Amino acid sequence: MRKSRILTAGALGIAATLALTACGGGGSSSAGGNGDASGGSTDGAGKTLVVWNMTGDLTDATMKAIDDEFTKQTGAEVKVQTQQWDNIATKVTTALATDDPPDVIELGNTDVGSFAATGGLLDLTDQRSTLQQGGTWLDGLAGPATVDGKLYAVPAFAATRTVIYRKSMWSRAGIDRAPTTYDELTADLDKVEATFSTTKDFAPFYLPGKYWYDGVQWVWDAGGEIATQDGDTWKGGLSGSAAQQGLADFKTFQNTYSTKASATLDTTGTGQPDQDKDIFAQGKTSAILGNAWEIGAITSDNPKIKSSDLGTFPFPGTSGHNQPVMLAGSDWGIAAKSQNASLAETWVQIAASKEIQMNQIVGQGWIPITEEWVKQAEATADPQQKAFFTAAQNSASTPAAASWATIEGDGAVQQFFSDVASGAKSPADAAKGFDDHLDSVLNGS
Helix, strand or coil: CHHHHCCCCCCCCCCCCCCCCCCCCCCCCCCCCCCCCCCCCCCCCCCEEEEEEECCCCCHHHHHHHHHHHHHHHCCEEEEEEECCCCHHHHHHHHHHCCCCCCEEEEEHHHHHHHHHCCCECCCHHHHHHHHCCCCECHHHHHHHEECCEECCEEEEEECEEEEEEHHHHHHCCCCCCCCCHHHHHHHHHHHHHHCCCCCCCECCCCCCCCHHHHHHHHHHCCCCCEEEECCEEEECCCCHHHHHHHHHHHHHHHHHCCCHHHHCCCCCCCCCCHHHHHHCCCCECEEEEECHHHHHHHHHCCCCCHHHEEEECCECCCCCECCEECEEEEEEEECCCCCHHHHHHHHHHHCCHHHHHHHHHHHCCECCEHHHHHHHHHHCCHHHHHHHHHHCCEECCCCCCCHHHHHHCCHHHHHHHHHHHCCCCHHHHHHHHHHHHHHHHCCC
């Protein structure tokens, strides 16, 4: 949805996830043109680094802060080329295959594996500790950037989802604070349901069955995995006992607190109701799982709903902890054929530094890339934004497989969770079919 690629003033943003497909073998640090990834260079006099970033993500001010520090350290100049989302997968693939590609490219965090598999990205494994700069990268960013145990990109920024709820509705139901446990959440939703029982098509918590970003949180919360890797082989994991428990919990919650019709719907799309505009803004639900930009979308869709009436909290899991979230966001990749690979590493190291992350990334409204900096940002965030920083501290990632983008793009994962929610298939039968699909796609069959 186009709205998801626009930052809303005063709210955290979210980066779009690209759908890419690729196959092949990863590049190594020896393929760096006039430089390799053996340590960032500070000798750049007379050189120009070309950086591709995506429209709507980092502001000109943020890019300038990175570029100015880079020029100060190296003497090299930077040429930033802002790219549009349309057809970006093909454009990046083509660029990486040339002999003179852009040096640094912003990539969707779950898409790194696709480009690494073609040999288009430089292997940064030996420089990981230097690039981390003493911090611990968020799993949801670092996981997809690590393919077959090798690092092919550096986290740039993140965004995530939390529960967004209508305070005035919950107040009418006698609820004066956000729940912190799963039992408290369900008890609160029971009260909301009883209070608004006469409201037509009302859902205490609107949760479309195809909204797989939420569905997978239940799997992770129960200790399950989408897929696991053994050597070079991927194996679908949704038939496992832990995943099955998570899917059963997801189905129970969805069936109990959302509408029956929502079991086969997504949040947006042709013929689909928009959960912000058509559901939340119209008073047909008291809560959704959403990105921070959706706060601004809701108040824009219905100006009678004020931002102050919208509260947030991480989704508490049946595990006793907050459900693990799938981070949206971007990573910086260095082209394997870059003629300035060592300088590119210096630029990426600056972009991933604490100064840039805390002053520019957080200042712009994104989540920073390390656990330590997220906690610092959480400590000073306003109450409405705080939950997004809290949720980001427990993240998980999709399989770092070259063909994962096919799974996101072919609609199978959305249909899987819809089949579970609607009862079209039992969790076991749905998982068997989807695991077979995962095995085939992720292993390149």
